[in-house]
Amino acid sequence: MKPSNVIQERVYEFLNTYPPFNLVDPEKLRALARQVRVLYLEPEQVLFSQGDAAHEHFYVVRQGSVRLEQQTESGNPKLLDVCDEGDVFGVRALIAKKNYSSTATAAEESLVYAIPIVAFEPILTENPQVALYFAAGQPVQNPTLRDAQKARIGLSTIAPSSIPLHLEDALKIDTAKSIVACPPDTSIRLAAQMMSDKDSSFMMVVDAEGRPLGILTDTDLRRQVVAGYVAIDDPVKVIMSSPVITTVPNPPMADALIHMIRNKVKHLCVTTDGTVNSKALGVLTEHDLLLAQGNNPAVLISEIRQTRDIASLPGIRDRAEELLLKYLEQEVSISFIANIITEINDAIIVRALQHAEKELGEPPVHYCWLSLGSEGREEQLLRTDQDNALVFEDKNIALEKEYQDYFVKLAAIVRDIMVQCGFEKCPADMMASNPKWCQPLHTWKQYFYNWIHEPTEEALMHTSIFYDYRPVYGDFSLSRQLTDYIYANIQQERIFLPFLAKHALQSPPPLSFFRNFIVERGGEHKDQFDIKLRAMTPLVDAARVLTLDNRIAGQNNTFKRFEKLAELEPQNAELYREAAMAYEIMMRFRALNGLRNKNSGRYLNPDQLNKLERQMLRSTFKPISDIQELLQVRFQLNYLG
Amino acid sequence: MEWLKELIHQLHPVDKNAPAFWRRYSASLKEQAPGNTPLAEAEFVVFDTETTGLDPRTDKVLSIGAIKVRGLQVLVPETFECLVQQEGAPSTKSAEVHGLLSKELESGIAEQEAVEEFVGFVGNAVLVGQHVAFDIAMVNQMLKRQGIKGKLHNRSVDTAHLAIRLERRHADSHTLKTSEYSLDALCERYNLPTDDRHTASGDAFATALLLLKLLSLAKKRGIMTVGELVR
Structure with missing residues (x-):
């Protein structure tokens, strides 16, 4: 037999990276590779239908993905599997010499290798390992198990070893006791x-x-x-x-x-x-x-509230991190985890502020401490850097400089306590200890006025960071006044939201083409995937601008924003819910990655993900492009130059 | 123009003294599938040549890679690959790009054998390639050196031109950048795998996958037959 040429060798190499082909003797696999045909499927193209007579070939996904669905008695198709790169399908019907038991449809543009069953049968009979793979490994035989598996993927973690358990569902508290x-x-x-x-x-x-x-x-x-x-x-x-x-x-x-x-x-x-x-x-x-x-977060929080010794806060915060890891591994829902961690972080900030007030004496005027960025959005699972600001009331203009001096000192004390607790300083100095971000209400209004009415690149960046503020301590009415002011101005300035929407589209895409994560080209994180910039920021930005567009006030959390949007725009509800779910999955990925590597978790190494994880992460990217398209249309960004 | 070329070709008497392979080729070309053949039934040979340079008159073919596409499937079993022995082939930049060392080329086959086998492989299929006119000219030059009085007369499709046409970029052709229609750029744009580029076979395989994608696009544009495709 002629030796394989370059093309056939490439097909061989591809097959050889996936089971069960990697179990086949190389020369036999080369002979098999020489028999392959390549098919192109357009999105939603059906390769075979349930009940069709089996083809002479079975299939391997080379690129893209193919859905296998089964028509149930109720008439609704049931998703059995999504075959991704390297997955084999359409084999069982061939082996059993039966008709196809499901329908195979391209979920996206796909390239599929067709392998003649005649060429494969001898391998199947000679190689018990391969036979075993099909006997045991093919999932279609037990759809219910597969369903469970699929359902799990939605909440799975980097370590799929743990038991799937939704703590908040599983642990219903028994209240059926006699009452006193x-x-x-x-x-x-x-x-x-x-x-x-x-x-x-x-x-x-x-x-x-x-x-x-x-x-x-x-x-x-x-x-x-x-x-x-x-x-x-x-x-x-x-x-x-x-x-x-x-x-x-x-x-x-x-x-x-x-x-x-x-x-x-x-x-x-x-x-x-x-x-x-x-x-x-x-x-x-x-x-x-x-x-x-x-171990109870309420205990941690009450310890934070009650501790006299400010130096004990870092230890308590470290324990919270253990709790976080436990929750993540037990697959507790992200919204619950985010809630708990936010409460803990807030309690630390409040405690630090109380401590600072005690050191410096009573504040001269009312003020409100604002958390910004991910902490403002109640999404900061890991201890990343601090982003905060301070607003104090407009009282006596002549004394404003003195007020500011007091609050800058106050903020510096808080900043240092937070550093002790593991929250690094903001590298861009967006902290209340920076006099620029420690201002009376009228100055804050002026800031936002300028940002909204002159939406330069810098202004839009500031809006993205500062808009997600959340009052944590002090006089919340100050924060409410600022919010009202911002909304009133956005209503007046019609060009602002389109500009903000355009800004939201600027994040680079996560995938070069469907199969490849775009990784960093150089620097410290060469060949790593920046999940924050490429996958999370686009959703955060989109949620923000859509929330503003719908005049939803007081909802900062990205997935809650999407949930709210789903209520308000039933026609887009499904997309928004997908986006919310995608965002939660990304938060989980990032948090686990950060805990494991003891860093911000922002950079993932795609090579270290297994197939399941890669598939799951990729599936979360779909809503990004859909949402961006929606922004494009809604704000008519094509005309915006 | 296609019909005119065909007509002239048919008027050409088959050279009775031509080698057997050429007589077979000329005969098969007369049975070329008609222009109204549906794309799904057409046979294509996607090929690429690596050469010593870019001038068809003076440069020579170092290797050929080709693969058949039939029934809208890329047929891995039906591939053609050869290295061509070129005596005194100048070591050029091109040789570096393709990584074909003179030593490897010595293991190749004679030009006569290469062109005979290739023409036999091609038959009357539609020839497809990225800037296919150049590769056809290179093969014609091989034929000429072998004393054949004649050229390849298959229908042909240039994937770069086809992409421009399907993307409806004719209207703004002055803004087109050639780099946007390089094989690399097209593969990236159409989400196609591009491993192992820069060998004749690797490029032919990539171009074949590109052809599948373009045929699917063509269908959406209402192009149903070979005649409409080669236009």
Whole structure:
């Protein structure tokens, strides 16, 4: 037989990188490679249909991807598999000499190798390993398992070793316990007696219909009664906490936890419909959650709030990182993780500000601390750099310089504490400790006025960074005034949003063509993929401009922005939901990558990803181009020069 | 013009003294598939030559790579590849680009054998190549040196021209950059794999995949037959 020529050798080399071909003896594989035909499929082109007689060839994806779908009895096609580069399909029908059991459709432009079954059969019979691959490895035989697998991919991690578990779903808190309750006129003495008898740390106070009016905890008793502020025979309504924070029965762990953290309470009252207007069923305590969960973010946060020693903050923040890794590995949903980490980071900032105020004395005027960038968007999972700003109230113009001096000092103290806690300084100095970003409200308005009405490249960049601000501490009304001002100006300046949209399209694309990640050409991160710049920033920018366009205020989080947009624009809902999901997956990738490599996680090495991960990451890029197209059309950017 | 060329060619009497391979070729050309052959049934030979330089009159072919496309499939089994022994082939820049060392070329076959086999492989298929006119001229020059009184008369398709036509860039042809229609640029634009470029076979394979893509585009533009394609 003639030796293979260059073309045939290339086909051989391609096949040889994928199972089961890499199990085949090289000379036999070369002979097989010489038999290949290459087919081009346009998007949505059907290669074979369910029920068709088997072709003489089976197929290997050379480039692109092919969907295998099965018509179910209900009439809806069920996705069995998406075959990606190197995947084999259409074999089973050939081996079993049956008709195709599914339909193969090109999911995108694809090149497919067709290999004649006649040439392959001898290999199959001679090589038990290859036979085993098809017997065991071909997924189509058990569609339900495959479905589960596919569903998992949506939330999978770089280490697919862990058990797929959505903590916040799995850990429903059991609230079906008998409730300790009394009417409001009950004496404190009697209530205390009942609590003691039932060994309960609380007493629900309910009205005649059993609706919660208030709650009495052992802490309340200690503080008020034992200290002698009230008499032991006074009614409980005098000292109960009211209104009660309520929840629905058996809430997801995540909701309950966030409820407690936000409202700074340790008890949640469970009612029939989750509001104070229905019957109280039970009480969920922080202790219940602790038991259910082990290491508890609420504990970390209360430690941060209560610690007297500012030097203990870095240690607490390190523990939060362990929690983060645990959550990521347990595949807890990103929105839950982001919530928790944001609460922890905010608590540290608040604690640092309180400490700074104590050092410098009372602030001269009201002020508001703003988190910017990813922290402002409640998406900062890893300790990347600090981005923040400070706005103080317009009071006495003559004294503004003095006010600013105070706040710059305050911000410098906070900055240094944050550095201690592992948050590096912003390299571009976008921090409140920079006098430029520590200004009275009227100056901030002036900044935004200029940015909006003269949208230069620099102005658009500043808008992208500063617009995602979120008040963390101080007088939130200052932040609200600024937001109102910005919206009013954007309404007036019609050219601004198109410019911002154009700016959002400037991020370079993630893929050269579908199969190849665009990696850095040189420098420290040569041959690595910049997931932040190439994949996440385009979605962040798009979400921001679309949010502004829809006049949604107070929603900073990128995936929540997309969810909100999906509600407001039903015609684009699917795209927005995909974008939100893609963004969450990217956040997870980046966070895990950062934790593993002890860095910002921004640069991924595509060669270190396995096929599944590459496929998943690539699939998240689809919504980017779709969203960018939408911006292009909506803001008519083709006419914008 | 195509019909005129065909007519003139048919008027040409077949040289009775020509070698057998050429008589076979001339005969097969008379049975060339008609212009209304659907693209899905047409046979194409996609090929590329590596040469000592760019002047068809003085430069010589160092290697040929070719592959057939039939039924809109690239047929890996039906490939042709040869290195050509060229005595005193000047070592030029081109040789460096293609990495064909003189030593390798010595392992090649004689020009006579190369051109006979290639013409036999091609038959009456539609010839396809990136700037195919140059490669055809190079082959014609080989024929001439072998004393053949005649040239290749197959229909031919230049993938670069076809891409320009399908992208509807004729209207603004003055703004066209040749670099946008290089094989590398086209493969990148059309998401095609480009491993192993710069060997005749590697380029022919890449061009064949490009042809599949262009044929699919052509279909969308309503081009259904060989005649419409070669135009």
